[in-house]
Amino acid sequence: MFNKIDKQILKIALPSIISNITIPLLGLIDIAIVGHMGNVVYIGAVSVGSMIFNLIYWLFTFLRMGTSGLTSQSLGQRNLSEVTSVLLRSFTIAQGLALAIILTQQPLRQLLIFFIAPKADVMPYVDTYFNIVVWGAPAVLGINSLTGWFVGMQNTRIPMAVSIIQNVTNIVASLSLVYGLHMKIEGVATGTVIAQYAGLLTALFLLRKHYTRLIPYYQRNKVFIKVGILKFFSINKDIFLRTLCLVFTNLYFTSTGARLGTVILSANAVIMQLYLLFSYIMDGFAYAGEALGGRLYGAHNVRGFRKMVRRLFGWTLVLTAAYTLLYIVGSMDFIKLLTDEEPVLQATRNYIYWAWVVPAAGAAAFIWDGIFIGTTATKGMLISAFFSTAGFLAICLLTKPIIGNHGLWLAMIAYLALRGIIQTFIYLKSEKYKFNV
Known part of the structure; x- marks a missing residue:
């Protein structure tokens, strides 16, 4: 039977999981549309363009994470004035960063x-796509900020609704522009931007609908108070640097695989989809760690916090076992849905067992990331990411010349495991200090 904490975890995790599953659809929709335009360069252009914006916006994920932790802690402290200040502070900074992206778009693109x-x-075609989609930066970063605030307020249903509306709008807008108005890459790019602003307007509408009760707590002089700004940027600096480590590891993994040949690159890419499937589920429970962990930490509810941590790892153990069994039994059947190229399938068979250990290696890091964000212990996230990245690089350089792509996967598995191990030690060392007991 589910206890109270389990119900709270699932209430936050399940809508987040649905949101995570819909995120890749935005890119898949664009690829599906350009894939029927009769010219392969359109697919390449959207793929490259999407990669550019994924890299840009990935670096700004601190807007969501930092906002979530600060909001949930303020909520736990029943400091509703600070709850409103965090919202306005984060959203204003998000728009400032979006303006910077737009103003520096040409050197950034180059x-x-x-x-x-x-x-x-x-x-x-990449230039055309980029020059249109870049104008969606205010919407994307605004949604990141608002999503973090909603999660901090223990509400993941609104981000789920925003994701669904974005996808529906993207389908309708892109199909209408491409097939109705006979636009090409411009239609796909414009449809993406329309969907992004539809998502932002939806988030703002739902914010006004559900949280007007917070207006009396708004204090203008506290929004940009020095201590609040310094805390916001201190926390987000750690998250930004941590994200750089993650970006470096993923780019190095991809580029090193590419140097081993196109077949190996393709095999690694399809195997990595199994990790992404696992991450969509685990991110939902990480969101629960952010929201519940931050609120309980802010309220100094030591017993509730520790119980929440135990229950989160209980769910993690069950999901890890289920995914591991699923991957051992059916991973190659899933891979065959992604490709029917025999050289790629043959290469995949040689390395597929690395995917079997991905859930066990990577699960803890997801949960600790959520808990550390909720408690704004972002320095721990940065430390774990830095040393895990260093470990990844060392193992890769030592083993790849000897065992090739197996060495690359060994380094990736070690990287995933090290993040969780280091964060566990950090938590155990700092728990007594954090709660003053």
Whole structure:
């Protein structure tokens, strides 16, 4: 039977899981539409363009994470004045960063294209896609900020609704522009931007509908108070640097696999989809750690906090076992849904067992990330990410020359496991200090 904490965890986790599952649909919809335009360069252009914006916006995930932790703690302290201040502070900073992206769009585009190095034939279409989609930055960063605030307020249903509306709008807008108005890459890009602003307007509408009761707690002079700004940027600096470590690891994994050949690159890419499937579920429980952990921590509810941590890891144990069994039994059947290229399938069979240990290696890091965000213990996240990345790089450099792609996967599994192990030690060391007992 589920106890009270379990019900609270699932209330937050399940809508978050649905939201996570819908996120990849935005990119898949665009690929599906351009895939029927009769020219392969359109697919390449959208793929490169999407990669550029994924890299940009990934670096700004601190807006969601930092806002979530600060909001949930303020809620636990029943400090509703600070709850409203965090919302306005975060959203204003998000819009300032979006403006910076728009103002620096050309050098930013050139820098990222230099690193990605797409083929010359897709470049004109990449430019077209980028020059349109970049104007969605205020919407994307605004949604990040609002999502973090909603999660901190223990409400993941609104972000779920925003994700669903974004996807429906993207389908309708892109299909209408491409097939109704006979636009090409411009139609897909414009449809994406329309969907992004539809998501932002939905979030703002639901914010007004459900949280007007907080207006009396608004204190203008507290929104940009120095101590609040310094705390916001201190927390988000750690998250930003931690994200850089994650970006580096993923880019290095991909680029190193590419140097081993196209078949190995493709095999690694399809195996990595199994990790993404696991991450969609675990992120939902990480959100529960953010929301509940921050609120209980803010309320100094030591007993409730520790019980929540135990129950989260109970769920993690069950999900890890289920996913491991599922991957051992059916991972190759799933891979065959993604590709029917025999060389890729053969290569995948040689490395698929690395995917079997991904759930066990990576599960703890998801939960600790959520708990550390909720308690704003972001320094611990940065430390674990830094040393795990260093471990990944060392193992890769030592083993890849000897065992090839197996060495690359060994390094990735070690990286995932190290993050969870280091965060466990940090938690055990600092728990007594955090709660003053």
